[in-house]
Amino acid sequence: MATDKQTKIRTKTQDGVTDVLVLVSHPMETGLRVDPKTKEKVPPHFIQKMSFFLDGKEVASSDLGTAVAKDPLIGIKLKGAKPGAKLKVTWSDNKGESASEETTIS
């Protein structure tokens, strides 16, 4: 139940393959859950798209949705990413909120 908006990235390069893990604090509400206090359905609030950019070029994009649980951890593998390269991750949700985070490949 992290109230802060956080997007954390971890990268690990081994044998030319880079593991990228992105942890986002996001409620990922499906819209079907009933709030135990108000007894009403909590409105849907979930990440729809997450994109990965390596040195400015889009290398991966994923369409998430209501099937993904709270505080999602999304991982991709990159081939041939050189140490020092800039990795940028952006995501946007159904409420129009978005965030982006950058890191350098170690």
Next chain:
Amino acid sequence: MKKIFLFMVVLGVFAATSPAAMADPTTDLKNFQSYFKKKFPTVPFDEYANGFYVLPGMGTYREQWMLYNEFPPLELGLAIGKKIWETPFKNDKTFASCFKNGGKNIAQGYPYWDEATQKVRTAEMDLNDCLKKNGEPEFTDLDKDQNTRVRLAELTAYFYSLSLGQRIKIDVSSLGAIKAYEEGKKYWWQRRGQLNFACANCHMDLAGKNFGGNQPLSAALGHTTAWPAQRLEWGRIETIHFRYMTCNSQIRAKSQKHGSEIYNNLQFYETYMSSGLPLTAPAMRN
């Protein structure tokens, strides 16, 4: 006459060696820890700080646990705790000013017996006290207000993380401490609830077994080392008292209040029983 005399002598001997009220925490500790050494001869002592994952037969759970430990979701809550810890109060002081060594490498002595107030004190209590001392609002209504309790849990988690790896060392030397220890010990060993279980039943007798399917039971040894912790079931960092409350309801017993004296004493006893184990808090659990 001789018989009566003999009887009196025997009575006298018994009175002199009556073991009734005199607790010996050191002996208790030795027995407690050696119980597990005998039960699980292949598990190294330090590993008990990692919970039920280290027990034989928990291989599948352990694999999954190691996988999500690569990037544990508790990092999100921990970052919030860090922010709360580092943000100065209105008087420009920070939490670090309330603690010895700026709060670093001291959590291994919590909870502790406070001679002045004659009560066991937990990290949560000291953190709240720090707020009070500096004119800031405390974390209150922890039983009902989940958001506030989780913020406190995250702050406590960060506090414990500053002592990562330090070995638990609790002082149970004073008479008051021993009394509190005894109360916690009594609670630990007493059966309760509709299921009529004592803590000892699941976490000593049945440690390492799976209760009713997908409820792996941890060994009591190492119980407090990972707390505050994030359970997959909760998806957030929580306090150990919250775990005590849910444990109580799981056996259909009445939960005590978060921060109650009995839970403080139980935590005191439990932590002492894990003396020597390294802190791993905050950690991921099932």
